[in-house]
Amino acid sequence: xxxxxxxxxxxxxxxxxxxxxxxxxxxxxxxxxxxxxxxxxxxxxxxxxxxxxxxxxxxxxxxxxxxxxxxxxxxxxxxxxxxxxxxxxxxxxxxxxxxxxxxxxxxxxxxxxxxxxxxxxxxxxxxxxxxxxxxxxxxxxxxxxxxxxxxxxxxxxxxxxxxxxxxxxxxxxxxxxxxxxxxxxxxxxxxxxxxxxxxxxxxxxxxxxxxxxxxxxxxxxxxxxxxxxxxxxxxxxxxxxxxxxxxxxxxxxxxxxx
Numbered sequence: 001x002x003x004x005x006x007x008x009x010x011x012x013x014x015x016x017x018x019x020x021x022x023x024x025x026x027x028x029x030x031x032x033x034x035x036x037x038x039x040x041x042x043x044x045x046x047x048x049x050x051x052x053x054x055x056x057x058x059x060x061x062x063x064x065x066x067x068x069x070x071x072x073x074x075x076x077x078x079x080x081x082x083x084x085x086x087x088x089x090x091x092x093x094x095x096x097x098x099x100x101x102x103x104x105x106x107x108x109x110x111x112x113x114x115x116x117x118x119x120x121x122x123x124x125x126x127x128x129x130x131x132x133x134x135x136x137x138x139x140x141x142x143x144x145x146x147x148x149x150x151x152x153x154x155x156x157x158x159x160x161x162x163x164x165x166x167x168x169x170x171x172x173x174x175x176x177x178x179x180x181x182x183x184x185x186x187x188x189x190x191x192x193x194x195x196x197x198x199x200x201x202x203x204x205x206x207x208x209x210x211x212x213x214x215x216x217x218x219x220x221x222x223x224x225x226x227x228x229x230x231x232x233x234x235x236x237x238x239x240x241x242x243x244x245x246x247x248x249x250x251x252x253x254x255x256x257x258x
Contacts, residue, residue: 004029007024010060028158035201037210044162073106079158095134124148145179157189166197206222
């Protein structure tokens with residue numbers, strides 16, 4: 001197994017002492033796609049930021065086996081596609097300008113950007129009519145694909161997707177599902193997908209981590225985990241997805257401790 005990243009017993013507490021993450025451990029092979037599932041406030045996004053180096057863990061460490069070719073670059077080989085793309089795109093800059101800037105930061109100022117930019121835009125089916133628009137001129141879905149083009153401009157080794165399917169209709173979800181699969185297969189980009197959408201993760205990921213109250217309570221291959229969940233919280237999630245949850249089960253899960 002060619003290991004790209006290892007989360008080695010990561011814990012995180014706020015300045016006020018509130019525990020957000022508890023002893024998170026997992027390994028991520030190069031080229032793989034894993035999913036992270038859990039309720040709001042379970043620590044998923046905080047974990048993603050720690051993996052990307054945006055937050056320093058209170059304990060534990062992230063071990064990233066940086067591939068060759070990143071020694072003299074000004075950008076990180078780990079990029080995050082955030083949930084709110086309107087906040088990550090400069091509303092006054094053209095999308096093609098942002099993408100070309102990323103290419104130069106990654107490959108140097110003397111690089112010819114037109115071909116690489118065209119490759120990126122074509123890979124995500126980003127229409128030519130949208131590329132010259134500014135962030136504020138785009139719809140939510142167009143902004144999301146623009147933000148995806150921006151992070152892909154540096155050809156990241158690891159792409160962390162933070163709730164990429166939220167607030168989307170089923171057709172848009174399917175489009176992005178196909179895009180992420182295509183990027184993984186054609187570009188070899190390793191991915192971590194943080195999402196509430198179990199059905200999408202079932203189609204996208206090989207491996208799933210279930211988080212509850214800041215801890216990983218269950219993990220496993222998608223097929224086996226969805227077929228035979230063991231932990232009460234995992235069972236709760238699957239029943240909630242299929243609308244089979246009873247009132248007593250809902251009350252019980254809120255009393256569950258990790």
